[in-house]
Amino acid sequence: MTRNDNMGPLTRLLMNDAQGRKLLMVLVALAVIIPFCNLVFPQDSFFHISTYTMTLLGKYLCYALLAIAVDLIWGYCGILSLGHGAFFALGGYAMGMYLMRQIGDRGVYGNAELPDFMVFLNWQELPWYWFGFDQFWFAMLMVLLAPGILAFVFGFLAFRSRVTGVYLSIITQAMTYALLLAFFRNDMGFGGNNGLTDFKDILGYSLQSDNTRAALFIASVLAVIIGYLISRFIVTSKLGRVLVAIRDAESRARFLGYRVEYYKLFVFVVSSMLAGVAGALYVPQVGIINPGEFAPINSIEIIIWVAVGGRGSLYGAVIGAVLVNYAKTYFTGAFAELWLFMLGGLFVLTTLWLPKGVVGLWAQIKEKQQIRKAGSAAANASAQGDVS
């Protein structure tokens, strides 16, 4: 047997996944070292890692989880969603609403019930859809359900009518754009243009404190690990192979008797929830969520991360997200106006020359080395043969 269907789930997941094991080890190491260096070493120590850096890395991790989510549907099932930023933003808003309620009466207007922007709009009471968001568990449920339900309804309609390819991509863009416009409106009750911000606490702990920041960082690492394992579990199961069948030969999957629309819907909803969790962890670390997160360009950027990292490889998606965002941080500092052109150029470059992304390039180099090694070994052997 070459496969490990009959082993325990975690063994099966990590057995044939050398890169995944490395990735998880790096993540665990980060979760220990970064908060340790931030909290234990004094500011002037060589080993100190600033809260700024830790938060920046935490942000990259949220992007990494988002990239895993997109790779799961695009890399494995061929669904090119150009609207995943919307699920990320919805998860972010759900978290943001909780954080707004945590402010309590410490807002500018000192209203214990209503967030500042509602007082400013002269609202008398909390809209019904804000109910429950003072409870952490409820907000976390909504982090999963808000993106999940939208993905379910959207996916149900799109996949049942067999909308695929470019058409699907276009309507996902339309979806996120529509949400962008909706969330811009003040009377939607999500803070309009300014979004939700000026957060104070999470679970009663100050968001300004390094301890809280470290905890959020560790939570982000855990989320990436869990997201990776869930995705890995899916793609290594028979369900994952059906997804690949749908990607490569959709009608073959149908004629084998698989309900393609259900499979797509399942993976689309799971992916949207992972994106929602990413958004929820992102918001307390950056301190704001506004309608800009729904911008169509954001969703396109995610695709570029995955393409650069290596579509169809979960750890590749993580690498792509971190690489591109590191570059973005660097270049938007240095030459901001050029960044979009560079991003576009990067995409063209990878599609033309790196169809399997950085990860694919790496595999290629390794393969060449092995061939060369084998070649020189053979040459040595024949040289020895000559001597004898």
Added chain:
Amino acid sequence: MSAIPKHIENPYVLYMDGVSVSFDGFKALNSLSLVIAPGEMRAIIGPNGAGKTTMMDVITGKTKPDSGTILFTDTHQQEYDLTRFDEADVANLGVGRKFQKPSVIESLTVFENLEMSLKGGRGLWAALVHKLTPERAAKLDEILDMIDLSDKRDWMAGSLSHGQKQWLEIGMLLGQEPDLLLIDEPAAGMTDEETMKTAELFKRLAQKHSLVVVEHDMDFIEALDCKVTVLHEGHVLAEGSLATVKANQQVIEVYLGR
């Protein structure tokens, strides 16, 4: 839709009557009628554009006919109106289909392709927690053997030759354990030797399944040694043994003569 005719015993697996399909006014199938008996093998021939592939499309739920009856009887003598089902339903009722262009999952191994085809476990949950049982593994080995790909079980399907892909797809049909197999131009891209082996395989299958085979290769049809239906412009032109059909004046004019 015409009422489903009642039979005391169903002497057919597939019953098509007066089936018509048009694309933008062009009649791809024109009142087509065809009856396939249980365990029968039937060869379908006809010029390009005769409607052979379209016929398979309407049987398998890919295309809805404008009019006509298409009935299918499974091994439990249960009768189904196939026009009411879609592709996945029809497949699960027991109709397997091989496409004209070989259609295997190129980025999965031969083994994984076959495993996916094995009957049952089509639901999401079943697929998520699927484990290969020893019985199913044995079944897979049996199929691998039958299609001569045992030594290539861990090859990517994409790296197989054209003929081998055809065989793999036939193997996937067998995995589905269908009552009725619809096979569109299986010999295309095969060597003469492979073609003859395929004919042998089909003859063996015909004892347990019903087969409808579309093919252009006359040697292949000859080797199948079964009843032949000639399709022309979406209609049955002639039906009978290969010899009778070959002697038919109309058939010579529209198909064989050219």
